[in-house]
Amino acid sequence: MSTPSIHVANLRHAYSGGVVALEGIGFDVAAGERVGLVGPNGAGKTTLFLCLAGVLSVPRGVVRMADLDPSDPAQRRQLPAKVGIVFQNSDDQIFNSTVREDVAFGPLNLGLPVDEVRRRVAEALEAVGLRGLEERVPFHLSGGEKRRVALAGVLAMRPDILLLDEPSMHLDPRGRRELMQLINGLPVTQIIASHDLELILQTCTRSLVIDRGRIVADGPARQVLADAGLMEKHGLEVPYSLR
Amino acid sequence: MTSTLDVAAAPPSVLSRFDPRWKLAAFLFAAAATTLLQSPAPAASAFATALALATLARLPRRWCLTRLAFAALVAAPFVLLLPFTHVGEGPHWPLGPLTVSAQGLNAAGVVALKMLTLVLLMLVLLATGPMPDLFQAARRLHMPGPVVHVALLTHRYIFVLAGELTRIRLALRVRGYRNRMSLHCYRTAGHVAGTLLVRGYEQAERVGQAMRCRGFDGQFRTLSEFQTRTIDVLLFAASGVSAVLLVAWDFWQR
Numbered sequence: 001m002s003t004p005s006i007h008v009a010n011l012r013h014a015y016s017g018g019v020v021a022l023e024g025i026g027f028d029v030a031a032g033e034r035v036g037l038v039g040p041n042g043a044g045k046t047t048l049f050l051c052l053a054g055v056l057s058v059p060r061g062v063v064r065m066a067d068l069d070p071s072d073p074a075q076r077r078q079l080p081a082k083v084g085i086v087f088q089n090s091d092d093q094i095f096n097s098t099v100r101e102d103v104a105f106g107p108l109n110l111g112l113p114v115d116e117v118r119r120r121v122a123e124a125l126e127a128v129g130l131r132g133l134e135e136r137v138p139f140h141l142s143g144g145e146k147r148r149v150a151l152a153g154v155l156a157m158r159p160d161i162l163l164l165d166e167p168s169m170h171l172d173p174r175g176r177r178e179l180m181q182l183i184n185g186l187p188v189t190q191i192i193a194s195h196d197l198e199l200i201l202q203t204c205t206r207s208l209v210i211d212r213g214r215i216v217a218d219g220p221a222r223q224v225l226a227d228a229g230l231m232e233k234h235g236l237e238v239p240y241s242l243r
Numbered sequence: 244m245t246s247t248l249d250v251a252a253a254p255p256s257v258l259s260r261f262d263p264r265w266k267l268a269a270f271l272f273a274a275a276a277t278t279l280l281q282s283p284a285p286a287a288s289a290f291a292t293a294l295a296l297a298t299l300a301r302l303p304r305r306w307c308l309t310r311l312a313f314a315a316l317v318a319a320p321f322v323l324l325l326p327f328t329h330v331g332e333g334p335h336w337p338l339g340p341l342t343v344s345a346q347g348l349n350a351a352g353v354v355a356l357k358m359l360t361l362v363l364l365m366l367v368l369l370a371t372g373p374m375p376d377l378f379q380a381a382r383r384l385h386m387p388g389p390v391v392h393v394a395l396l397t398h399r400y401i402f403v404l405a406g407e408l409t410r411i412r413l414a415l416r417v418r419g420y421r422n423r424m425s426l427h428c429y430r431t432a433g434h435v436a437g438t439l440l441v442r443g444y445e446q447a448e449r450v451g452q453a454m455r456c457r458g459f460d461g462q463f464r465t466l467s468e469f470q471t472r473t474i475d476v477l478l479f480a481a482s483g484v485s486a487v488l489l490v491a492w493d494f495w496q497r
Binding site for chain 1: 403
């Protein structure tokens with residue numbers, strides 16, 4: 001078997017104050033695989049993403065992302081080029097004064113030549129359907145448009161691994177449909193955390209269920225999400241298309 | 244959402260065509276000279292020049308007057324008190340239990356003119372070019388990075404917090420809250436301010452995390468490219484010479 005793109009073994013994370021957010025988390029994700037991460041509010045989905053992206057500290061050897069160990073400072077500095085994360089709230093992610101500058105922020109930080117950055121910005125905005133909005137001020141955009149800008153900002157960095165936290169939030173049905181097409185067309189490893197279980201079904205072949213900081217189920221998305229008992233027990237519902 | 248705090252860019256004008264770096268440098272020169280003025284005539288001249296620049300910049304009149312009025316309101320308590328509190332030589336006139344001094348009136352006039360001049364210059368600077376270019380120009384002029392970053396992030400997130408405040412006010416109104424002079428209202432205002440502070444702090448943490456995830460290493464980089472032309476240098480030279488002449492005139496007037 002080839003080296004997994006994401007490797008997590010017995011990950012534990014506790015916030016200051018002693019609240020344990022993650023306990024004994026372990027899973028592997030193969031290169032190019034799309035995995036859905038579902039669970040009730042406060043289950044630990046965002047904390048897990050922050051650990052995988054190297055934002056929260058993790059013990060040495062517990063996490064490997066695209067062959068990099070986030071616990072190692074030198075390797076952590078290389079993570080942004082390999083791992084892209086789209087946050088739950090787009091306002092946390094978009095801070096530049098124009099859409100173009102915001103999407104260019106990551107590629108410029110990677111030290112790419114300006115011409116290459118311009119090309120990537122154009123491609124990323126095209127991919128999320130925001131071409132023509134380059135000079136718009138982000139805080140004048142709708143929630144859905146901000147979401148796309150946030151996604152474009154990450155896509156422009158061309159990461160090997162994409163972590164999407166509630167990607168369909170604030171999107172209207174058309175935007176959501178386009179997002180699903182976009183996700184399905186991206187040839188990168190993805191973990192998608194969402195309460196939108198239909199989106200998980202449409203985009204992921206595998207699903208992880210997390211509750212109270214522990215992985216409680218891991219298997220084919222259709223099989224896991226169709227398990228009414230499991231869904232009910234962990235504050236979720238079987239998607240309509242599987243009833 | 245368009246906030247009332249937003250900067251309304253003026254229509255294209257002579258001033259909007261200048262290189263932001265030279266324009267910012269000229270502004271800093273003019274602002275420094277204005278703050279040094281102590282005599283009414285030079286202060287009035289500075290204000291007249293700022294007015295001329297505002298006209299040249301084609302600032303929207305209503306937009307400009309609203310901001311000037313707000314600035315005047317903030318400065319009013321200090322300006323109005325000066326004629327009564329400034330003790331010095333020269334004539335004094337009794338006004339009920341108070342005394343108005345000529346020097347105080349003079350000082351109040353100078354302070355008001357300087358304040359209006361500075362605000363007007365700032366509006367000209369803000370409205371004649373995109374904000375990102377201005378921040379980038381500041382970095383190119385070797386202004387301290389943290390100062391520019393804080394200004395940029397403040398400009399961005401003040402709108403988010405203003406939106407948050409609007410939502411909180413709406414939430415209060417739909418639950419029957421009305422502003423009144425009562426202990427309950429003061430306490431509510433305190434809670435709202437506290438909530439905004441906490442949310443602002445939490446958001447700042449999340450923003451920092453998001454920036455690090457996109458490879459931020461403390462250096463702001465941009466796609467903007469600036470080009471110096473002769474006219475930019477002339478603008479800066481004109482601003483510098485005017486500033487020096489104004490300060491010299493003021494010094495001679497004292």
